[in-house]
Amino acid sequence: MKKKLVSLFLVAAMALSMVACGSSDSGSAAETPAASTDSAATTTTDTKTETVAEPEVASELTDGKFADTRKITVEIYDRGNEGGSDPENNMYTEYIKKGMLEEHNVEVTFKKVPRWTEVDDINNLLAAGEAPDICVTYSYPTVLTYAQMGGVIDLSEMVDTYKSDLPNLWNWLGEQNIYWDKDPKTGTIWALEGRRAEQQRINTFVRKDWLDKLGLAVPKTTQEFEDMLIAFRDNADTLLGKDASKMVPFSVSYDIGWRAANIITSFMDPAISDKEFYINGFDDRMVTQTSTKDAVKLLNKWYNADLMWKDFALYGSGDTTEDDMIKAGYVGAFQHNWDYIFRNGEDGINANLKRNIGEDAEFIAIDCFENSNGKYAKWLYSRAGDRKLFFPTTNTEPLASLLYLDFISKPETVKYLQAGDEGVTHEVLDSGAIQIIAAEGDAIQNSGKNIDYTITCNGTNFGDETLAALSLAYGYAEADPELVDQANKIAMSDGLDPKNVNVGVIEAEAGVGDTLSAKRDQIYDNAVVASEADFDTTWDSYMADYLSSGGQAIMDERAAKWAEYFGDADMLP
Amino acid sequence: MSKQTGKRSKVRFGVYMKKYWQLYAMLSLPLLYLLIFKYVPMIYVQIAFKKYSLMESVWKLPIAANHGWEYFIKAFSMNDFKYALRNTLTLNLLDLFFGFPAPIIFALVLNELCFPRYKKIVQTIAYMPHFLSWVIIYSLALQLLAPNDGFVNMIINALGGSSIPFLNEESHWIGTYIGFGIWQNFGWGSIIYLAAIAGINPELYEAASVDGAGRFRKMWHITLPGIKPTIVVLLIMSLGNILGGGFDRPFAFQNNLVMRVADVISTFVYRVGIKGLQFSLTTAVGLFQSVIGVLFLLIANYISRKLGERGIW
Known part of the structure; x- marks a missing residue:
């Protein structure tokens, strides 16, 4: 008896749910934004053109x-x-x-x-x-x-x-x-x-006061930069005293492609063709460019030589742990947005160092990653x-x-x-x-x-562009205008101006941007922390995964589009 | 059924409803909840078989390629989905294997404690982690276990050892993940067992004492059989959830170095489907997940009934 009642009730509930389905259908149809918006927009413009007396x-x-x-x-x-x-x-x-x-x-x-x-x-x-x-x-x-x-x-x-x-x-x-x-x-x-x-994009920063303390000159080549990191590591006691264990000679975040961008770019063939750069260029962190693997190999060597921050991959986007380390003075060098050390006024990196460590404690921008032409090549932002x-x-x-x-x-x-x-x-x-x-x-x-x-x-x-150029170095509260000016010049020197290749929509790129960005970071992060013996296999296996998850399809379509618009030309017209 | 009885039951139904309508009125609220939040959304399951667009009504969407199976085929051809499927199964099985017995053991131990005040304190402390969100637990884990500035690794380094990669190496990560899962849940999970233990007739224990049974004998022969039905029901429910599992815990614990073992279906759905805007694909994956979950549930239920236990229905 009771069971029957329950089932009756359930049937009633089912019936009700059917009704609800029907009504929710009409509801969602009415909510369809495009349709309703379009009609509303057209009607308002229609009425307006009739009423406004200025045809x-x-x-x-x-x-x-x-x-x-x-x-x-x-x-x-x-x-x-x-x-x-x-x-x-x-x-x-x-x-x-x-x-x-x-x-x-x-x-x-x-x-x-x-x-x-x-x-x-x-x-x-x-x-x-x-x-x-x-x-x-x-x-x-x-x-x-x-x-x-x-x-x-x-x-x-x-x-x-x-x-x-x-x-x-x-x-x-x-x-x-x-x-x-x-x-x-x-x-x-x-x-x-x-x-x-x-157009300035990314600079390399080093602790000027550490260089002075150790009697080192500002590095001018990749090798000198590496020697400097080693000197930082070996002299942690002198530089940090009781905090020596917190020493990080070179700091990066999970986003290696950004935070080591100038190193990666310095490995790129200066004579690379527009075509090759475009086809491999879906990822703005250059992960699929052929030269990038060698650059990451260098980072891998540094990582295994205790020259880099061990925890970098554990902190996600927007986390301030690394910034706090830099502000506390544990970090010797890093790469970031060209003006990163000047930003945020009193809470800026250099401002914090001055307050926490001492008057002479500061980061300066340097240029030392030379490419095979001996230039400090680095990408600029495009004007557009x-x-x-x-x-x-x-x-x-x-x-x-x-x-x-x-x-x-x-x-x-x-x-x-x-x-x-x-x-x-x-x-x-x-x-x-x-x-x-x-x-x-x-x-x-x-x-x-x-x-x-x-x-x-x-x-x-x-x-007003003239005023802007005149004021650039004074654009940061609490920052030394000379240092800003120097950073600006370094960020622009030997800069590479990106080109726009407009060949319409690449279908393969839709919907995979986030997935591939995440995979790109995984390639970089895992390759950097791999043991030196495993570097090649790690890089190759993660890269294979990237390519099979849509990366290869994008390259193929880009190659086809290039051929369609530019034929067999290697450079843009 | 004869006509007469049919008539009689109708009359009785009226009388019955008159008497008990308040109860049914109260029941209608939870039923309405189920209807609105569990059944109505199922209308959109059809997205799995259609080519989704934000702008169209779900009824007007065109059927996807391959007779509507396009997105299922696509999911199964994706490496990430295969990884996610494998990881979901592995992590959930490990959770089940290590995590399921933990609250039972804890409940048994707690039941044997003879100082009520001490027992209460232990109980309360054990419940606490349940109320922490996974984001907070992960930040605790970072503070404790990060290779460079985690507290535990700093001690290890100070003692001359080298850092253990709890969070940044795949096999260690799995251990950490499972460990924190158990830590968070064993106290809370034990409540239901303690309730079941409380329902066991104390005369049984007295009789066993008279027969000369010790602590472990009583546990083995009285307490455990007494809570067996509870254990079985909970086991069936966990098996039904073998492809499910939460989102917060894996999502909070993931990092780029361990994604190959840490990406599970729920985070895959979020990353590829919702962030990647491939709604049909994720619905297909979600549907697949539910169907497998129901299958597991049915099988576990069937086995338990075969073994002479009560199922969940």
């Missing part, structure tokens, strides 16, 4: 302003700096919000995304349909993957149609950056490329091809969003965001140069020169 403009703007207030959300990187300002709400966001409301009648809300896991986070937001209207990422494969699912707005028509409404954007980015990602066949533009105001700005299809205000990009590219905006208020964020020197000073509270710039806000412009610009 020649053919847009919904009067003097660059919307008749009714529009709302957009904008992605902003959260760097999680200790004591930093709230990335969504500070002096600079207020400036942007006010300016956008006054000039375009657009209300801006910021949405923060952690800087060091931005690709993961933006993926999650996109998948959930909650991405900001204006998204920023360094990863083009992410944009492409969503574009292929129909999740990204094609900007190719809009940027041309509204060209007259976007003078600052066109002026700053120019055709090169706006059309950079234009598909050569279909003509679609999924993302606009931000522009770099500076920086951060990718795209609008997901959940964006119902593409025009307002483009106006935002225009506003953010305006010289006055760039100047204010990068330099802030005089006396608060900067001082003007006698030469006219802008010296950045340590700001407090709401005025703190979480990223150097607020590049996280000036998303179309990466690096010092101040809306």
Whole structure:
């Protein structure tokens, strides 16, 4: 009897679930963002063109302003700096919000995304349909993957149609950056490329005071660098006293391809053809370039000679353990972003060393990894091809969003965001140069020169290139301008300017970016920590895994596309 | 069944419902929960057989290649999936082998303690790790076991030994992983056994004492048989979970040096499917995982019933 009742109940529950299925179907159909967004957008533009009494403009703007207030959300990187300002709400966001409301009648809300896991986070937001209207990422494969699912707005028509409404954007980015990602066949533009105001990429840093203490000269060759590391290791007692066991002559993170990039590049054949570099070039850490294995072999030798940090692979992206070691003064040398030691004002690396160790304790930039031509070759950032700005299809205000990009590219905006208020964020020197000073509270710039806000412009610009060049060395609070100037020169010397090979979409690259990046790090990390005898087998077995997980398919497709567009030419036209 | 009885049961049903409707009203809430959070999402299982797009309704998606089996074929041709499958099985079997007996032994030992206050303290301390998240446990592990600045390795180095690669060498890593798993769970897991032990008739122990049985005899002949049904039910449930397992623990413990043994299905699904935006592929993998889990469950249940124990249904 009871059993019967229970089963009756279950049947009822089943029936109910069927009903629920049916209704959830219609629900999800209604939620389909693309369909609803598109129709909404077209209807609003239709009604607007009818009502607005200026047919020649053919847009919904009067003097660059919307008749009714529009709302957009904008992605902003959260760097999680200790004591930093709230990335969504500070002096600079207020400036942007006010300016956008006054000039375009657009209300801006910021949405923060952690800087060091931005690709993961933006993926999650996109998948959930909650991405900001204006998204920023360094990863083009992410944009492409969503574009292929129909999740990204094609900007190719809009940027041309509204060209007259976007003078600052066109002026700053120019055709090169706006059309950079234009598909050569279909003509679609999924993302606009931000522009770099500076091209410096990666420098090698060593502890100047350690060199002095040991009576060593600044190394000029790879061999001298190695000798220096050995001297650091052997003199740990002199250099660190009771902390001698914490000595790390050369420090890297799990991301070897970045943190040893100049060593890896120095092994590359200076005469490498554009074709070879492109075909093996999907990975920006050069893991599949033929010369890279030899470079990692050197690191492997160093690792096994106790010249490197043993724990590097255990800490993930964004972990501060290594930075803390560097700031505490246990590290002799490392490679990183060209200005890494100057960043973050009082919490910067050199600032910390001065405070914790002594006045003379500091890192300086050096150049010592010579290639077979005897040059200190290193990759620069491309002028174009920086951060990718795209609008997901959940964006119902593409025009307002483009106006935002225009506003953010305006010289006055760039100047204010990068330099802030005089006396608060900067001082003007006698030469006219802008010296950045340590700001407090709401005025703190979480990223150097607020590049996280000036998303179309990466690096010092101040809306005026002459002023920017004059001020470059004064761009870091608490940093010695001479050291900055020297680091800048070293970062640019013998620099290699990357080229853009635009052959349209490589199908094999979609959806595998993250997997292959993870695998690339595994190749590097495992090869570095392998015993010297096992190095070759380790490298080869991890590389085989990389290639069979999609790496080879990408190379094959790139080779085919190269042949299709450039025939048997070895170099770009 | 005759017409008469049918009528009678109808009448009884009405009376019955009138009397007990409150109970069923209360039951409806958990049932609703199951319905919304466990059954409705199953609609989307079909993604495994379709070419997924974010923008389309799931009903309108086109069927994938190879009669809908494209993504299953793709998964089985991926090295990473094979590794993940192997690692999930290995780690879960090791967990079962070492981790399953631990709470039973602990419960037995605890049951023999004669100072109630001491027993309570031990119990509480043993429960604590259960409330720590795996992220915290991993940071503890890092502080203790990192090769360069982990506490344990610093002691080993100070005593003249060389660092043990607990976290950065594959076989050591497996040991560490299993060890922390046991540490986190043995206290909490013992609760259900202690409850079962408490339900054993004390007269049995008295009778055994009269017969001259010692501590271990009583444990072996009374306590263990007394909690056998509980053990069997829990064993069946763990077997059903042999391809499952959590996400946090392997994810927190992974690093680039041990990925070949540390990547399990749940982290594979996250990495390749969700981060790599291959939703159909991950759904296929998830479906495969569930089907195998159900198979294991059925087999374990069948065997247990054959052996004369109660199954879980």
